[in-house]
Amino acid sequence: MTTVAPGPLAGAARLRPDGWLTHPLPTDPETATARISALLRRHHPDAAGPVRCLTARYRSATFTVGGPPHTIVKWHADETAYLAERLAYDLLTAERVLPTLRDSHDGARTLLVDYLPDTANLADPDVFDDLIATVAHVHTASARWDTTIQEAMAPWRVDTAVHGDASWTDDPRAWRRMLRLVAAAHGPGHVPLGNLDLKPDHVRRDADRPLVLVDVETLRPDVTGLPDVVTLAYLAAHADHPRPGIRVRGRYLHHLGQAGARWADRDLIAALTGFATATGLASLHGLDS
Structure with missing residues (x-):
């Protein structure tokens, strides 16, 4: 067990x-x-x-x-x-x-x-905003793939996942509602990359890039990016950012919009709530405030 x-x-x-x-x-x-x-x-x-x-x-x-x-x-x-x-x-x-x-x-x-020796200071609001933008870039990557990658990754599209087996979840209907909201925001051809291993030590500085994620071993094309949003709110709270859940949700929506996704705030809250219901997540860390 x-x-x-x-x-x-x-x-x-x-x-x-x-x-x-x-x-x-x-x-x-x-x-x-x-x-x-x-x-x-x-x-x-x-x-x-x-x-x-x-x-x-x-x-x-x-x-x-x-x-x-x-x-x-x-x-x-x-x-x-x-x-x-x-x-x-x-x-x-x-x-x-x-x-x-x-x-x-x-x-x-x-x-x-x-080897990148310099960790990022996540207590700096601008640096943390760069992290949110970096995560949003990962979550919207499939919109920028060329045809070859799109065809190879077609089995993991969200419009296929919404009809897949969800018996492993605590609430399959909540899981499917969440996937439909993801599809509406990103489009039916979206491949929902996510479930990154986000930790302070895994966010590094590089000379010619804002931030680099040095550990993505858990990136999966069969889950959405919503767990990463939850983790961002948790990290923001531990870095003592004010109103961390609300701040993360707002900046995440902003950066997704810059990348072409179209989430309404109420739909993102509904999707996060659906993720929590379907998986048994203990806390959304203020994202639903």
């Missing part, structure tokens, strides 16, 4: 039970470093320099390469998680919201990206 995960999506997100991974990664940093070093020599021979472990978890591990660091290596235990992050680089290249992908290897489940 899974347990409810804490954090911004408490109730809607659930922790997986121990033992769900067939081949978990080593959690000892020295062992993880030795194994990733061998994988780099075999599959990424151009990644030269000393390797240092940043995180060693059974699901994924991250490392820096170089002294000073120039590359981040991300290593996944789960093939689905690896493919989800690899897909993000294919789908979001034109948006310039991710670090540069240097290399990847499907067999090793590894990705090598540029």
Whole structure:
């Protein structure tokens, strides 16, 4: 039995039970470093320099390469998680919201990206607004895809999802109402990318871009972007922004409008409420105020 995960999506997100991974990664940093070093020599021979472990978890591990660091290596235990992050680089290249992908290897489940040392100050209102704009860019990316990507991603269009199986939700009718509101705002051909792993440490600065999201392993084309709006409100509250839910909702609507989506405020509130009802989300963090 899974347990409810804490954090911004408490109730809607659930922790997986121990033992769900067939081949978990080593959690000892020295062992993880030795194994990733061998994988780099075999599959990424151009990644030269000393390797240092940043995180060693059974699901994924991250490392820096170089002294000073120039590359981040991300290593996944789960093939689905690896493919989800690899897909993000294919789908979001034109948006310039991710670090540069240097290399990847499907067999090793590894990705090598540029090392970006500077975290963004989310307590700064302008920086937080840049984050909301960045998330809105991800959520509207499918409107800017070329024909080849649109055709490849057609099975995940929202007009197909609204007729799909929703028996896994607490309230399938609420889930479908939410999808219809998303389709009305973005158009029936919309592919609702979202469910990003938004955390303060995952929002970085780059020299020629406002913000970069350095961890999008949970980006999925089978959920909407609404969980990210909930997380933005949670982050805004923890950064002590005034009236965080109302502020996030208003700026999100503004940036979506700039990108061509047409949400009415009341419909966004209804969609967020539907998401909460369908998933068991514990709190909308003021977004429904």
